[in-house]
Amino acid sequence: MSAHLYGLAYSPWTERARWALDHHRIPHRYHEHVILLGEPLLRWRARNAGMAKASVPLFVDGHTAIGDSLLIARHADAVGEGSHLSTDHPEFGDFSARIEDALQGARASVTAAILADPEALRESARAAAPEALTPMLRPVAAMAARFIARKYSADLAAGERNRAGIREVLRELRERKGSRRHFVGDSFSAFDLWAATLIQGVSPVSHRYIRLSPAVQRAWTQPGLAAEFADLVQWRDEIYAVYRRGSARPTVSKASSIGPGIATDPR
Numbered sequence: 001m002s003a004h005l006y007g008l009a010y011s012p013w014t015e016r017a018r019w020a021l022d023h024h025r026i027p028h029r030y031h032e033h034v035i036l037l038g039e040p041l042l043r044w045r046a047r048n049a050g051m052a053k054a055s056v057p058l059f060v061d062g063h064t065a066i067g068d069s070l071l072i073a074r075h076a077d078a079v080g081e082g083s084h085l086s087t088d089h090p091e092f093g094d095f096s097a098r099i100e101d102a103l104q105g106a107r108a109s110v111t112a113a114i115l116a117d118p119e120a121l122r123e124s125a126r127a128a129a130p131e132a133l134t135p136m137l138r139p140v141a142a143m144a145a146r147f148i149a150r151k152y153s154a155d156l157a158a159g160e161r162n163r164a165g166i167r168e169v170l171r172e173l174r175e176r177k178g179s180r181r182h183f184v185g186d187s188f189s190a191f192d193l194w195a196a197t198l199i200q201g202v203s204p205v206s207h208r209y210i211r212l213s214p215a216v217q218r219a220w221t222q223p224g225l226a227a228e229f230a231d232l233v234q235w236r237d238e239i240y241a242v243y244r245r246g247s248a249r250p251t252v253s254k255a256s257s258i259g260p261g262i263a264t265d266p267r
Helices: 012-023 039-048 069-079 092-115 118-126 131-151 159-177 190-201 214-220 223-228 230-243
Strands: 003-007 029-032 058-061 064-066 251-253
Touching: 003 012, 012 069, 012 092, 012 190, 039 058, 039 064, 064 069, 069 190, 092 118, 092 159, 092 190, 092 214, 118 214, 159 190, 159 223, 159 230, 190 230, 223 230
Parallel strands: 003 029, 029 251
Antiparallel strands: 003 058, 058 064
């Protein structure tokens, strides 16, 4: 097996790349990226692949290296088995861009919530070391969260503006989907996958799919938006139950992560 996917198991961007690869039964070995500590190795891999920017998810298969979840999904559509995800649909580029707008706001909201919650920082630190060393690593967890904010230009102080941006996109999704199960046609597509993973930043999906510790899960939860868009949360849960089950599971390289999430046992 020569294909490798590097990512953060709790990240919606990594999740949609993994889902696309799994949907198309593309065998790969998954590696959990370690924020801060793993940056030099990630940059080395990116440089070797001829990429200017080091970011996860990063998919490497021989001489093919892709560092963007949308491009990974398009690659999976091109070479994989099973039904096409319609990543080449003429409207999908604009649809994906709107999801991206909301996800940027969600990332800022989660990071701010982690930094404001000592228990969430403790849980993030505990993912990387034995319990006895957790107090010493809590500042490292905070440093990692701020690093993520800087790397992706997240405005941690714009809480209400971030929520308003997420709300606007969710309203668009509700209107576009209507009472149908799928956004496009009668089958599962990247439209459904992108919308479903966005909702991770409003109400986390079951631990069966993405494991979060209790305080970190609170940081990922926005109760007001979750209640306002309970119909979309329920739809997301149904989409996961039907389409995230029975997919090809990648071989996992286990590692801890320090940052705005916790994934000591990634799927």
